[in-house]
Amino acid sequence: MLRNPFIGRSTSSAGRHPAHRRGVRRAAWFALAALIGLAAAGALYHLIDIPDLAALQTEAPPDLDVASIAYTADGQELARYYRTHRVWVGYGQISPAVFDALVATEDHRFFEHRGVDPVRLAGSVWYTLRGSRQGGSTLTMQLARNLYADVGREVTLARKLREIVVACKLERRYGKHEILEMYLNTVPFGQNAFGIEAAARTYFDKPARALTVPEAATLVALLRGPSRYNPLRHPERARQRRNLVLRQMVEHGRLSADAYRRLAPEPLHLNLRPARPASDLAPHFAAYVRRQVEDWAEAHGYDLYTDGLRIYTTLDARLQQHARAAVEAHLPGLQAVAAVEWSAPHPPEPGSTYAPYEARLGRVSPFAHFWATHPDLLPALVCRSERYRRAVRQGEPPDRAQARLLADAAFLDSLRTAHARLETGLVAIDPHTGHVKAWIGGRDFAADQYDKVALARRQPGSTFKPFVYAAAVERGYAPDDSLRDARMTFTISAEDDATWTPRNTGGYSGAYVRLRDGLAWSKNTITAQLMADLGPERVADVAHRMGIRSPLARVPSLALGSSEVTLLELTSAYGTFVSGGVHHPAVVVTHIDDDAGRRLATFVPEGHRALTRQTAYTVLDMMRDVVQRGTGQALRTRFGIDTDVAGKTGTSQGYADGWFILAHPRLVVGAWVGFNDRRLTFRTSDWGQGARTALPVVGEFVRRVLDDPEAALGRGVRFAPPPGYRPPRPAVTSLEAFHAPAGLERPAPPGPLPLRDALAEGLARPDDTAPPEADPEAVLRRALGPPPKKDGS
16 A cells, blocks of 8 residues: 655654665655656647647648558458548537536536646546556547647656647637537547537437437547447447436536436437448448457557558458349349239249249339338338438428328338348358458448348347257267157246247158258257257357357247347358367458558457367268258259358248358358348248248359359368268167158157157157148158058058
8 A cells, every 4th residue: 555655754864764765866866857857848838839720620630631441351442441521510519518518527627727637637646656547638638639649649758748738738729618629529439420510410310519418428428438338339338328427417517416317217319320431342341340440449549540550351352242243143033022922912923033023023012012011110211211300300390291201202112112122141251260251231331331240130040050959969969860850849937837839831740850851951840859958058058159149048949040140150150160160250350550561460369169070070061961952952953053062041930031051161151131120021931931032142152252263262172071080870779760651650769869858857748739641841752752641551
């Protein structure tokens, strides 16, 4: 514990200890350093020039004007990041609530000091000496750092002296209101918004003069860390920080306690309008890179928009072009299918290609039945539109503005078109490094900036099943173990008698099905029985180890993909199968240099082992069958992909989401297709399956990449089994029992099945109501022969 050196000490010279003499010498040196510092500060005061406020209002200081540039892996310019949205506004054009929130939070004695707050500075020194560094800078001192790169940001006495000198000169030259004006026009708020006007329009789509108290508090909260308190990525963290600002306003007399109690529970009420990154090749990817580098820059004392950073990304421009071409080849046709299916109360007979739907598109009213069955949706969309908000801001009564816009046929047509736009996401990752090679975050960045790769969370459906099978193989199951494809009811909670009965799209065959076939044909009944034995905790643990970061509900339906995930984490997790059980996190930036070419950072995240090599290869080999003869065989038959690949299709409840993840020895590719509004879906199972929506996008992309010799993906490469690999042996000694014709009684297995534990404990029970004449699916017909006749003969 530090003590005041002038308390409890004798002033007598008798008996002085050598430690005392050392203390005197340190004090003398400190005094000398202080004198030198004061002399240096005096010299700096006269040497440093302060610009005119008028000059700052018309052009940014030269120190703040160096753009950062991102490049693709093959050297093409991807994007430039700079202050594209900076409008200087005067003191009178800023809401008073902003000044109240700013002063109360950042510098509550701002109107009492002359640039330096002695009390705050002394406290900062004291806590720093105790090992807990705290900032002692006033708003004016922060402004000095923002305006002058020469002031610097390093933690040194010389820098602090420069900062103090510039702050004192600013205070001498400008009034308090002018300093606040300069401060609020130069600070970053994240989302490429610099200055209070850009921030107000970016986060709330309104001018700075119209900001309310909670909106002002939200923006002031961002000043402590625009990435850490980003309200889009961390809404709860941002809300808590906003409420801290509101409490500071109460403490310093700038807000009543009653107002705080009323405002604190309110959500953030964002109306986000972020600036567009300058990238035509991969705009969603460029925006994601921007967010990642913002985090790094904030943590390391750099400014992405002013420091001229050179950012080297993993994106492959050739693969990105193939990805864009694949989306453009299939999304218009799929859009036509959905539009025609929703044009009438009953969808037409399903076609096998896009052509008949595209031909009918001009003769029907697209999505007419959807809008007719959702009459409240269009008025709600009107009230969320920019035209409506602008009209209300300009003084038109809300009811009148809504009625006027609802009578505008052309405007309503544009709303319908935008809302019914079919969307997609595609990402390609090198499974051995985690490097992202292609990234399509949506069909049109200008129309929809919400990223379907990294931000959108949707139910993955059956693409989650490989995690269940990986857990099963870890537990001792083998691909040739068999379970019965029959209706089963699982007890979720014995207390309230809650049950779950999974169903297959094609019904129940009644036959015993190998696990390999259950995965190939996406049998929900087989996966559900595995979950009954393994338990949700074990399956969730495997998924998290393999790279799933989203929270997973520990419920039986997790086996069928009921918990939402992002396309990026799902595709990255599949890479674990290809890389021998090692998960490599997705990487988008390899290194960052400064504008002189000096290396500032290199990013090589370490992979971690999630599965044994044996387990990873076993499940990968099972997923080969999905492509070879299961739900993903269109890759072979339609797209002619004849190389060694594996994969899995997925469809969420009601055909709201279509998925396909493909694994190649050198690349893992994932795609999602669906609508932003989950009420909009494909209406028939023929077109709603991921095999008909997402698989064609992936198939088109992989075919184009394989046909491109410069892409160097390779047709002849194969998945390599681990040294000494031996396929797991089934739990029974003979498989003949599992190949009895559908509907016939199956003999008792000669060996135990792992499911027996779940059955014995009452967690699952077979339900024998499936009709004996149920027609098995194609794979079972080939394996078992024709089903028995109804008369049993």
